Amino acid sequence: MISARLDELELPLVEPFETSFGVERRRRVLLLHLRGARGDEGIGECVAGRDPLYSSESVDTARWMLLHYLLPRLFELDEAAPVAFAHSVGELKGHPMAKATVEMALWDLLARQQGRSLSRALGGRRRRVDVGVSVGIQPNIPALVRRVGRYLETGYRRVKLKVRPGWDEGPIAAVRRAYPDLTLWVDANQAYPPEAGPAIARWAERFHVAQVEQPFSAGRWSAHARLARSGAFRVCLDESVVDVGSLAEGIAQHALTSLNVKPGRVGGLGVSRELEARAARSGIPAWVGGMLETGIGRSHCVALASRPGFTLPADLSASDRYFDPDLIDPPFVLGPGSTLTVPDGPGIGVRLVEERVRRYAVRSRTLTPRGGGPRGPRERDGRILRNAP
Numbered sequence: 001m002i003s004a005r006l007d008e009l010e011l012p013l014v015e016p017f018e019t020s021f022g023v024e025r026r027r028r029v030l031l032l033h034l035r036g037a038r039g040d041e042g043i044g045e046c047v048a049g050r051d052p053l054y055s056s057e058s059v060d061t062a063r064w065m066l067l068h069y070l071l072p073r074l075f076e077l078d079e080a081a082p083v084a085f086a087h088s089v090g091e092l093k094g095h096p097m098a099k100a101t102v103e104m105a106l107w108d109l110l111a112r113q114q115g116r117s118l119s120r121a122l123g124g125r126r127r128r129v130d131v132g133v134s135v136g137i138q139p140n141i142p143a144l145v146r147r148v149g150r151y152l153e154t155g156y157r158r159v160k161l162k163v164r165p166g167w168d169e170g171p172i173a174a175v176r177r178a179y180p181d182l183t184l185w186v187d188a189n190q191a192y193p194p195e196a197g198p199a200i201a202r203w204a205e206r207f208h209v210a211q212v213e214q215p216f217s218a219g220r221w222s223a224h225a226r227l228a229r230s231g232a233f234r235v236c237l238d239e240s241v242v243d244v245g246s247l248a249e250g251i252a253q254h255a256l257t258s259l260n261v262k263p264g265r266v267g268g269l270g271v272s273r274e275l276e277a278r279a280a281r282s283g284i285p286a287w288v289g290g291m292l293e294t295g296i297g298r299s300h301c302v303a304l305a306s307r308p309g310f311t312l313p314a315d316l317s318a319s320d321r322y323f324d325p326d327l328i329d330p331p332f333v334l335g336p337g338s339t340l341t342v343p344d345g346p347g348i349g350v351r352l353v354e355e356r357v358r359r360y361a362v363r364s365r366t367l368t369p370r371g372g373g374p375r376g377p378r379e380r381d382g383r384i385l386r387n388a389p
């Protein structure tokens with residue numbers, strides 16, 4: 001019998017993270033702990049933001065879906081079976097981040113039951129993964145150049161700058177001037193109108209930007225395709241690709257030459273693997289993105305990034321780039337050559353520090369299936385949750 005605990009935490013970031021869609025100072029994080037029949041555990045992290053700005057989901061919509069639909073489905077299934085779970089919730093539209101929270105906790109639980117690491121369970125091969133750092137919009141250009149300089153001193157070898165109209169050519173030129181050999185990527189999170197394509201191509205070429213990520217809205221396939229034809233840089237899709245179908249559409253339209261895979265965005269690790277394989281078949285390099293995860297979500301992403309199809313450096317930086325302290329012990333640290341080590345212990349292979357969970361928790365719910373019966377779960381306080389119809 002599987003039971004669950006859903007904790008909501010509020011964690012301060014070590015510094016604010018500003019993108020074209022807003023500033024995050026604190027992360028609201030849902031952690032889902034599952035306990036299997038034999039007492040083994042699995043943990044998943046929900047990466048939805050406080051507000052629906054990156055995508056339509058938010059912490060509150062994800063929490064609602066978990067309590068009212070997804071955990072009841074899991075209790076009905078009552079198995080550490082991530083693929084079967086993903087299949088079962090496939091008919092429920094949307095809510096990939098909420099679904100991924102359960103699916104990823106199930107992968108951890110399954111791998112632990114099998115006595116192997118999540119990396120192994122997913123078919124990972126690498127013992128270390130290449131990583132870079134994503135740098136938010138800064139108050140001014142000198143502050144950005146200093147910020148990038150500090151990350152380079154720390155050992156990061158690839159830098160991704162967040163850009164938006166009005167924070168692009170000047171900041172990029174200054175960083176390029178200060179660091180002529182740096183591998184430089186940019187990410188706009190859909191902030192540009194399609195007409196901005198030629199200007200983007202000009203500054204990307206001029207300052208040797210290796211990759212431009214999601215400059216236009218998610219559905220603007222032809223604008224991305226035009227940009228991809230116009231220069232030597234890669235055009236990467238993030239928000240546009242939400243499942244295997246949208247990746248196939250992007251490939252058919254020649255809209256991408258690089259793929260950012262985030263398990264939260266696509267509903268879990270199973271779909272992430274399918275996307276990696278589909279991209280590889282078309283010769284499109286893939287890499288694992290990040291959503292400012294704590295060490296829990298980070299460990300799932302590092303395991304995913306150990307698969308052979310992920311050939312570009314991930315947006316998975318060391319724990320201290322995000323939180324002080326992280327929720328796990330030991331934290332992820334940056335290793336030689338801008339890498340993170342793939343944990344090789346059972347499951348995600350990192351230890352959650354419960355004392356820190358309690359320190360940052362704002363609420364917590366324990367949920368158990370109702371006597372294994374067909375009517376779904378019950379909360380600890382006895383209030384019966386509505387089951388999925």
Ligand code: OSB
Nearest residue numbers: 054134289290291292293315317
């Ligand atoms: O678009 O890649 C993105 C963070 C939140 C929302 C969207 C994005 C990001 C990042 C952060 O770039 C990457 C990281 O976790 O280090």
Ligand code: MG
Nearest residue numbers: 187213214238
């Ligand atoms: Mg992105």
